Amino acid sequence: MARVALYARVSTNKDQTVDNQLLALRDWAAGRGHTVVAEFIDQGISGAKGRDKRPGLDDMLKAAVLGKLDMVAVTALDRLGRSLPHLITTVGELEALKVGLFVRDLALDTSTPAGQLMFNVMGSLAQFERALIRERTMLGLERAKKQGKTLGRPKVSPGKEQRIAALLKAGTPINRIMRLAGVAKSVVYRIKKEAEECPATTN
Structure with a gap:
């Protein structure tokens, strides 16, 4: 029998709760004879956000690192x-820690050979998707070049560069220069770096 952590999440607080998810997972754990050692919740947080914006997920993974659980269960x-x-x-992080994953609606258990095979297939699909995106991007850039389109950010005119250099010399804050000149921070820092490397000489 395994030590299981339950994880539940809902995107909004309105008309949604994690209660149904937790009840279903508790029933599954009890039916398998597993022990629920912790329940982690992210309420009103989108699944698109990373670990740093999801305290429940972060705490769950920290518990896995500390060896406090054998499996994670989600609906x-x-x-x-x-x-x-x-x-x-x-899932790769959990696998490296030898922590399995149970997904209720798929009846998926990565601690079994069949479950592991499914996730390996999913990983291959993700890699294939990234390769397709990269290929489409390269083809798009090549097509744009053939059509004579200028790629990259618009160049800053010499006059504007001189104005930015003057503002820098006068000690104007970077953020204010950005607003006054209507340029990105990277442009201001580039001109600042060039001025420091090649200071103007006086006759």
Whole structure:
């Protein structure tokens, strides 16, 4: 029998609670003879947010690192995350810690050979998806070049660069220069760096 942590999440507080998720997972754990050692909740938090914005998920993974559980149980994969890459990363962390994952609506248990095979397939699909996106991006850039389109950010005119340099020399704060010149912070820092490396000479 395993020490199980239950994880539940809802995106909004309105008309949604984690109670039904937890009840279903408790019933599953009791039916298998598992011991529920902890319950972690993220209430009103989107699954698209990372671990740093989801305290329940973060605490659960910390408990896994400390060896306090053998398995994590959720009602559905989208409770863990909304994107396949994020899911693969989270499950990869659990796998490295030898912590299994049970997903109720899929009857998926990664501690079994069949469950592990399914997640390996999902990981391959995620990698394939990234390769397709990269290929489409490269084809799009190549097509834009053939059409004579200028790629990248618009160049800053010499006059504007001189104005930014003057404002820097006068000690104007970076954020104010950005507003006055209508440029990104990176542009201001680039001009600042160039001025420091090649200071103006006086005759």
